[in-house]
Amino acid sequence: MEPETEKTSVQDDLLYTITNIQRFATHDGPGIRTVVFFKGCPLHCPWCANPETWRAEPELFHDDSLCMGCGRCVTACPKGAVAVIGGKARVNRTLCDGCGSCVTACLNKAMEVTGNRMTIPEILAEIRKDDEYYQASGGGITLSGGEVFAQDPVPLLRALKDAGYHTAIETEGAYDLEKLAAALPWIDLVYHDVKHCDPHKLKKFTGADAEEITRHLRYLKDSDVRTIIRIPVIPGFNLEDLDNIRGYVKDLGFSEMQLLPFHPMGKGKWHKLDRRYPYEQTPMMDKTQLDAWREAGTEIGGH
Known part of the structure; x- marks a missing residue:
């Protein structure tokens, strides 16, 4: 057994x-x-x-229409994959590993991990x-x-x-x-x-x-x-x-x-x-x- x-x-x-x-x-x-x-x-x-x-790996959805450009996601990201450009968050997909730190930090639910x-x-x-x-x-x-x-x-x-x-x-x-x-x-x-x-x-x-x-x-x-x-x-x-x-x-x-x-x-x-x-x-x-x-x-x- x-x-x-x-x-x-x-x-x-x-x-x-x-x-x-x-x-x-x-x-x-x-x-x-x-x-x-x-x-x-x-x-x-x-x-x-x-x-x-x-x-195959988890990755990040970013809803531009919900983004306030507050920058909380920039501070939260351990990989330095997020920057605010033109009043909106922008994600460097090469650096982002889908960890979800920005999702927790975002007040407006503009970020979501899929996977x-x-x-x-x-x-x-x-x-x-x-x-x-x-x-x-x-x-x-x-x-x-x-x-x-x-x-x-x-x-x-x-x-x-x-x-x-x-x-x-x-x-x-x-x-x-x-x-x-x-x-x-x-x-x-x-x-x-x-x-x-x-x-x-x-x-x-x-x-x-x-x-x-x-x-x-x-x-x-x-x-x-x-x-x-x-x-x-x-x-x-x-x-x-x-x-x-x-x-x-x-x-x-x-x-x-x-x-x-x-x-x-x-x-x-x-x-x-x-x-x-x-x-x-x-x-x-x-x-x-x-x-x-x-x-x-x-x-x-x-x-």
């Missing part, structure tokens, strides 16, 4: 970096769900709604708050990101299945296939992104390797795990290529697809990270633009 006790102890001490635990989600799997957002992603899609999940270190018991404690809703609706837990496999999801997935939860993951396929193989026994549903089928365009816009993603999709098709393909529809990137992308997905043998129309609702996060949002002037897509696809039987998800 000693090895099992040691294994449990190590699992309980394992830390995940989580940006958000979203309760009462209804678009990320069956029933009412809690979505756990992992931090860390190898891809940097220019339309990303969660840019705070790119870096909390959490153990499996801590994550489970949050999840269990909504057990009655999962049971009543046939819901469960979805792991998202970022990229789930930028960290090791297996210990958490095992703990979730041991606790009786339905599990889903949202992934984009940018990781070693061995990680997926190790996790599948504890996954009930996979949402897998297919952003494009043109290898050059995919690499240029996102950094993803098309061959690697195809390998993952073929592996999933050969497994018993239900897989739903999600296609983010992005003007100027793949809107004009949807026929080819759908053909690619069907050739791989998948019948369940969702189109996710572009929305700019993550741009405020880009601003809080002092990044320029490439789709600043691009309006939210009207779902009616995808009516032909809906009529052909393709599900339209998203906003």
Whole structure:
């Protein structure tokens, strides 16, 4: 029994970096769900709604509209990463380590650390708050990101299945296939992104390797795990290529697809990270633009 006790102890001490635990989600799997957002992603899609999940480490949000330029954050920062310039706090991202000293000092809540270190018991404690809703609706837990496999999801997935939860993951396929193989026994549903089928365009816009993603999709098709393909529809990137992308997905043998129309609702996060949002002037897509696809039987998800 000693090895099992040691294994449990190590699992309980394992830390995940989580940006958000979203309760009462209804678009990320069956029933009412809690979505756990992992931090860390190898891809940097220019339309990303969660840019705070790119870096693996905790980092700082700064809301310029709330900043009074008082300088308390400057005094509090042990790294000298903050200065007041033009009446507003400015963060040197190279120096900032996301320690949160400025968050405590700020009187106007203009600073916030995104990315909390959490153990499996801590994550489970949050999840269990909504057990009655999962049971009543046939819901469960979805792991998202970022990229789930930028960290090791297996210990958490095992703990979730041991606790009786339905599990889903949202992934984009940018990781070693061995990680997926190790996790599948504890996954009930996979949402897998297919952003494009043109290898050059995919690499240029996102950094993803098309061959690697195809390998993952073929592996999933050969497994018993239900897989739903999600296609983010992005003007100027793949809107004009949807026929080819759908053909690619069907050739791989998948019948369940969702189109996710572009929305700019993550741009405020880009601003809080002092990044320029490439789709600043691009309006939210009207779902009616995808009516032909809906009529052909393709599900339209998203906003």
